[in-house]
Amino acid sequence: MITIFYAFFSLLTCVSGVTVVTQSPLITVRKGEKAKLDCNLGTVTSDAARWYKQTPGGAVQFVLMFGYGWSSVRYGSGFSAPKFTSTHSSKSDYSLIINNVDVDDSAVYYCQTWDNSVRFCTAEHMKCIAVVIGQGTKLIVTDAAAAAPVLNILRPSREELSSSKVTLVCLINHMSGPFADVRWLVNGNSVTEGVFTGSAEQQPDKKFKMSSSLTIESSEWDKDTQLTCEATVASKTTSKSIKKSDCSD
Structure with a gap:
């Protein structure tokens, strides 16, 4: 679903390259549990991953950014520890951790990184930005106390x-x-x-x-x-x- 990010990254008009960021398509957890969303960056040159959240019909929200060897996580507005954090097991394997999940956390979460082999070019500045985005993980939080539709x-x-x-x-x-x-x-x-x-x-x-x-x-x-x-x-x-x-x- 790279097209979702066209407007977000501002007038992206040309795409090349085949590098793939891999994410699990669906995760279902119960309210109050911990959700772990994994992302494999493939063969990329960047040592960091950014995570974004999008609910249907809503704006894309930057959640956090974490890099290999970093001592701390960089958060977007409205997101912070201990609710949200990130880990990595290698330079290419990252995870977004959401603790004590609530139904409001149900959304699609996108993993993004940078790679010189894939370039999105902005017509406005004629500048190429190496951006690679995963297909997204749909997180569904179930709640036994929630009313039926x-x-x-x-x-x-x-x-x-x-x-x-x-x-x-x-x-x-x-x-x-x-x-x-x-x-x-x-x-x-x-x-x-x-x-x-x-x-x-x-x-x-x-x-x-x-x-x-x-x-x-x-x-x-x-x-x-x-x-x-x-x-x-x-x-x-x-x-x-x-x-x-x-x-x-």
């Missing part, structure tokens, strides 16, 4: 009912965290065709919301098929079902 399904519009396909929209509200595992089921069977799920958006109350849609043949709707939206957030699962006979004209 609230689901509502919007039925097809009147205009759609006369067409060959209809779309149902599942609104997922009051999410305790920014990530949800969303499934659609047709008569109890999980389906993926015709499914589109958007990203979460944070609300003023710090909760998140998102939506998912299912497009099916109109004939399937006319057969009074039971359609179910199921969402799991921070280990809490809830579902909502609908069929044509449930809807009054």
Whole structure:
């Protein structure tokens, strides 16, 4: 997801090189535990790693920077020890440690370093900056005390009912965290065709919301098929079902 950082690193217009920073794609931990996110810098010339945090729809935040042989960690605004720290086992293997995790720590964390073989060039200054970014680790923090999300399904519009396909929209509200595992089921069977799920958006109350849609043949709707939206957030699962006979004209 290097494109996420284009705006962040300011007008980056040219890319070359193939160096890869490796991160685990997903880590799930319980609230109150310690999360350890690993990053391998590959064959790079830098002896330091920077970590960034991004929640869906939110700005990229600089968490910290730590280098091989450094005596201390350099922190971004709003991040500090002992909650956040970093370790390394070699010049290329680094870890971001998050202690006593909370649901608010759920996000994608990106590991970044520098390498002369990969250059992002700024058109504004015609200056090449050697930047290499990992694909990110999604951290999901589960909370046994968190409330389950609230689901509502919007039925097809009147205009759609006369067409060959209809779309149902599942609104997922009051999410305790920014990530949800969303499934659609047709008569109890999980389906993926015709499914589109958007990203979460944070609300003023710090909760998140998102939506998912299912497009099916109109004939399937006319057969009074039971359609179910199921969402799991921070280990809490809830579902909502609908069929044509449930809807009054």
